[in-house]
Amino acid sequence: MISRRSVLKAVFTGGAIAGLGVMMPRIALAAWNATAFETDSQDAAMDAMYDSAPAASADVNLKAPDIAENGAVVPVTVSSGLAGVKSIAVFVEGNPQPLAAQFFIPAGTKAQASCRIRMGKTSAVTAVVETASGTFSASKEVKVTIGGCGG
Amino acid sequence: MAKGIIRAKAKAKNGNTSVKIMAKHDMETGNRKDKKGNKIPAKFIQTMVVAYNGKTVMEAHLGTAVSKNPYLAFTFEGGAKGDQLEITWTENTGTSSTETAKVR
Numbered sequence: 603m604i605s606r607r608s609v610l611k612a613v614f615t616g617g618a619i620a621g622l623g624v625m626m627p628r629i630a631l632a633a634w635n636a637t638a639f640e641t642d643s644q645d646a647a648m649d650a651m652y653d654s655a656p657a658a659s660a661d662v663n664l665k666a667p668d669i670a671e672n673g674a675v676v677p678v679t680v681s682s683g684l685a686g687v688k689s690i691a692v693f694v695e696g697n698p699q700p701l702a703a704q705f706f707i708p709a710g711t712k713a714q715a716s717c718r719i720r721m722g723k724t725s726a727v728t729a730v731v732e733t734a735s736g737t738f739s740a741s742k743e744v745k746v747t748i749g750g751c752g753g
Numbered sequence: 754m755a756k757g758i759i760r761a762k763a764k765a766k767n768g769n770t771s772v773k774i775m776a777k778h779d780m781e782t783g784n785r786k787d788k789k790g791n792k793i794p795a796k797f798i799q800t801m802v803v804a805y806n807g808k809t810v811m812e813a814h815l816g817t818a819v820s821k822n823p824y825l826a827f828t829f830e831g832g833a834k835g836d837q838l839e840i841t842w843t844e845n846t847g848t849s850s851t852e853t854a855k856v857r
Contacts, residue, residue, distance in 0.1 A: 639814070
């Protein structure tokens with residue numbers, strides 16, 4: 603018979619197992635960089651993340667639309683032909699918090715990442731690729747016709 | 754397990770596996786205000802870790818500038834049909850969960 607008690611018990615044990623599962627793969631490569639994510643200046647965010655300022659490079663490919671019809675959803679793809687890519691980050695200069703996302707690329711994963719970002723207004727989007735030999739960037743101006751923040 | 758918010762599609766082809774992940778999440782920035790003018794507290798996914806066979810293949814750190822219902826796509830070497838991916842996400846509020854997806 604299924605009593606309320608046995609159902610509750612099953613739910614709790616299930617929850618405990620799910621909790622264990624959460625603990626297991628937490629071999630994080632790095633902690634969430636609160637300083638970089640919360641600052642309102644792109645330079646300060648970069649300072650908090652990298653040892654040196656990124657240099658513009660043709661080996662960083664940033665794919666973003668010229669005009670974003672909807673600033674709330676701007677598809678961005680970053681890829682790089684550089685060797686030993688450690689991380690890829692996307693910055694939106696005109697946003698309240700310029701750092702949008704950072705992707706850590708372990709060995710064996712292609713140096714490519716796609717995501718969708720929010721843009722408050724027309725601004726430059728910068729992709730920064732961190733490799734063993736330094737940081738490289740590419741940037742592109744994206745025009746926003748409707749703002750993504752507020753709405 | 755808690756209600757899943759993640760929809761993932763992983764496809765193995767020519768020794769590589771392409772993964773597309775979409776999480777159903779509002780990604781509240783903390784900058785918006787409700788009708789009464791009170792700030793809506795920030796609530797967004799901070800980290801998303803994708804593991805394959807116990808090895809992390811992608812770790813994404815997201816900020817508030819990531820769109821609602823965040824989408825993430827990447828490719829890693831290896832992976833075979835029927836294998837399982839583990840996707841762990843953590844919110845800024847501390848809530849976290851692990852969901853699995855099969856490679857097809």
